[in-house]
Amino acid sequence: MLNWGVMSAGGIAYVFCNGMRFTDSGQILAVASRTESKMDRLVNDFGIPRQYNDYADLLTDDDIDAIYIATIHPLHAEWAIKCAEAGKHLLVEKPISMNHAEAAAMVGAARENDVFLMEAFMYRTHPQVAKVVELIQDGTIGDVRVIRSTFSYRSNFNPQSRIFNREMGGGGILDIGCYTASMTRKIAGAADNKLFLNPVEIKGNGKVGPTGVDHIAAATLKFENGIIGEIIAAVECSVGSSVFIYGTEGSITIPSPWLPSSLCRHAREPLPLDTVFPSTKIIVESYQRRETTEITVDVDRDLFTYEADTVANHIADRQAPAMSWDDTLGNMQLLEAWLAEVGVVH
Structure with a gap:
């Protein structure tokens, strides 16, 4: 069983701690936060035995195996x-870094120090993802030709919020x-x-707001x-959050691609x-055949529990096929190119 330390006590940390309640692959041993009220909430709600006001204290706690x-x-x-x-060992929230160079340095550190590292793309x-891959590789929709993927929400503009603040890594991309x-x-x-697979060509456009981050x-x-x-x-308007895959013989729609089966994500x-x-x-x-079929994917745990279990199951390999180091580096390279196309540099 892995002993986890959680670095920061914001909303996503609360979700992760909630998800950890449904696994026997690990437990939350400690949390570190610079905001005492948020840390107290995690400690009280989830019975976390150790709490630190300094992130560095997680590193010197010899009982901690992995840090989120x-x-x-x-x-x-x-x-x-x-x-x-x-x-x-490490599970790092997405995006793993601000740019490709930082991601490469993180992968290098994991390799040099022989520790696990995964970017936290819980989906x-x-x-569900394994089932979609199976359908594609079985030729269910013929040869894939077009993939359309969207993620969006509407947030009121606030230059001090994480979403719109450039220094805090804001922007939709x-x-x-x-x-x-x-x-x-x-x-x-x-x-x-x-x-x-990494793209060989990227063309982008968008709307950059007054704080220098992309809104669309x-x-x-x-x-x-x-x-x-x-x-x-x-992040300033909703255009849907779904995935459509179009092939020569049919199509696949994923209505809930990013947060499937997650009750923890919105639990208070x-x-x-x-x-x-x-x-x-x-x-x-x-x-x-001119017909539509619904395929049900059953689960036995929360989405964020699957994420934690993936770390535990692949800890000895130091990376997981769900999001390997090369996969992460390729994704950061694409994001960097997309940001440049839109006119945003971090």
């Missing part, structure tokens, strides 16, 4: 490298565009029986196997231990 870094994006690289040098660990990029690369790779961004991607990808991320208190987590659905349309 849930800080704002700009702090990821600094603390991940420090954790690796302290011999701690990649859900059985880093916050949620990373999902659309990673999913499109995953599907393009699946069509070639690979874990992922879109990009078209071209892959070496001829697949075209369309990715959209928006610890969920009951007898909670039943909802299944998710994949819609397959056959052009020839």
